[in-house]
Amino acid sequence: xxxxxxPNSGTHSTRDKLHKAYNLAGEAAHDTAEQVKARAHDTAExxxxxxRASVEQGKQRAQDVAxxxxxxxxxxxxxxxxCAFAAGWLIAKILK
Numbered sequence: 001x002x003x004x005x006x007p008n009s010g011t012h013s014t015r016d017k018l019h020k021a022y023n024l025a026g027e028a029a030h031d032t033a034e035q036v037k038a039r040a041h042d043t044a045e046x047x048x049x050x051x052r053a054s055v056e057q058g059k060q061r062a063q064d065v066a067x068x069x070x071x072x073x074x075x076x077x078x079x080x081x082x083c084a085f086a087a088g089w090l091i092a093k094i095l096k
Contacts, residue, residue, distance in 0.1 A: 073080040
């Protein structure tokens, strides 16, 4: 005698497939999120390193400029005082 399939047997198989697909999608999303997180962390570290290098370079340039200005003032003290006086006088005239 032939037996008929139960009406829910096809639905059960479909549920299993949907459940597996759901789990696979969840795993893929988790893996993708981990990759994005790792790349963001690497990018942030790279930016930190480059920023620190730029700050150090800027500090070095500022020190070099200050040293050159100091040497120029020591070499020509009268010219430096005259320039400072002229700049102060000009600023006073502009602000009046």
